[in-house]
Amino acid sequence: MTDFHPLLDDFYDEIDPKKRHDHLKAYLEAVSGAESPADEYRVALFNSRHANSNMPGSLGLFGMSKARSKKAEAPANPTALTPPGETDAFLRVILIFLTIYKNPGFFPKKNRKEVLSFMDTLKLDDRASNDQDCQETFYLEMRNAVKRFFSTCHDSSYGRKLLGLSTSSNEEKERLRCFDTWGFSFGIARLLQLEQELDILCRAANDEYCASAPDAESLESAYKKMGGKEKKR
Numbered sequence: 001m002t003d004f005h006p007l008l009d010d011f012y013d014e015i016d017p018k019k020r021h022d023h024l025k026a027y028l029e030a031v032s033g034a035e036s037p038a039d040e041y042r043v044a045l046f047n048s049r050h051a052n053s054n055m056p057g058s059l060g061l062f063g064m065s066k067a068r069s070k071k072a073e074a075p076a077n078p079t080a081l082t083p084p085g086e087t088d089a090f091l092r093v094i095l096i097f098l099t100i101y102k103n104p105g106f107f108p109k110k111n112r113k114e115v116l117s118f119m120d121t122l123k124l125d126d127r128a129s130n131d132q133d134c135q136e137t138f139y140l141e142m143r144n145a146v147k148r149f150f151s152t153c154h155d156s157s158y159g160r161k162l163l164g165l166s167t168s169s170n171e172e173k174e175r176l177r178c179f180d181t182w183g184f185s186f187g188i189a190r191l192l193q194l195e196q197e198l199d200i201l202c203r204a205a206n207d208e209y210c211a212s213a214p215d216a217e218s219l220e221s222a223y224k225k226m227g228g229k230e231k232k233r
Contacts, residue, residue, distance in 0.1 A: 005031065012140050015148040017050050017084035025081055038133035041124075043081050045141045048124055050084030090145035093118045097201075098184040104191060104231070112192045119197065128200070135200070143204035146181070150212055153177045174213075175226050181209050182223040191231050 007030055011023040024046060028035065096118065100111050122142075127134040152158060156167060159176045185205035189198040206219040216222040 012144050015144065015151055017088065020046070020144075021081065021084050028081060036133065037127070037131060038137045041127050041131075041134045042137050042141075044124055045122075045138065046084075047082050049089050049122075049141065049145075050087060051082070051089075088145070088148065090122060090142065091148050093122060094145055094149050094184050097188050098180055101183040101188040101191060101231070108191050108231075109193070112194060115188065115192060115194060116197060119201070139200050139204055142201055143208045146205050146208040147212075149181075150177065150208070153180075178209070178213075178219070178222050178226055179228055181205050182219055182228060186220065186223075187231065 005027060007023065007027040011020055011027060014020045014023055024043070028039070028043070031039065097115065100115065104111060123129075123138060128138040129135070153173060153176075159173045182205075185198065185202045189195045189202055195202075209219045209222070210216050213222065
């Protein structure tokens with residue numbers, strides 16, 4: 001991305017929606033009058049990600065959504081930053097993708113349309129496809145969502161065994177974190193033959209995982225090293 005402003009570092013490093021809102025607001029005030037198309041897209045992604053109306057359909061049997069995801073209603077001023085709601089559409093989609101990967105059913109490819117619909121919802125429009133800076137903006141937002149997912153992996157409930165009665169060791173949690181991260185990115189992309197369509201998600205997952213696990217050359221190598229295998233298509 002060209003001319004990356006230092007104030008954006010705080011915005012993308014932070015995972016708390018309210019604090020991210022404040023960081024983004026400070027950045028917009030600092031560049032007031034000089035906003036770029038990527039900035040407009042940045043605001044739109046944040047507003048949509050945390051707008052209750054942009055919530056994906058509720059999970060049904062085997063994690064599939066009962067209703068097709070819907071785009072959030074456009075605000076009166078699409079470039080105006082709005083306070084975040086209670087939901088996180090990006091994190092929710094990550095969890096849905098992970099559930100689909102773990103439980104794809106007898107005909108995995110039937111999930112392709114569902115997955116593509118969710119990705120289209122997150123992207124909002126074709127700006128990420130037509131503008132390099134907007135593509136980078138979407139990548140950074142996706143990477144922030146992966147970072148937020150990682151924050152849940154430190155919880156004592158993550159990876160519990162024996163119907164939740166036994167706590168996993170740190171090594172077991174790390175292995176599960178690696179497997180889950182690979183599953184909702186490279187795993188589902190390859191299972192459904194959507195490598196190109198989910199490329200940004202895969203890059204975001206790989207880069208954020210490597211940032212959190214300095215010894216890992218890549219998410220792929222870490223997954224294989226820990227004994228991970230691909231599901232059959």
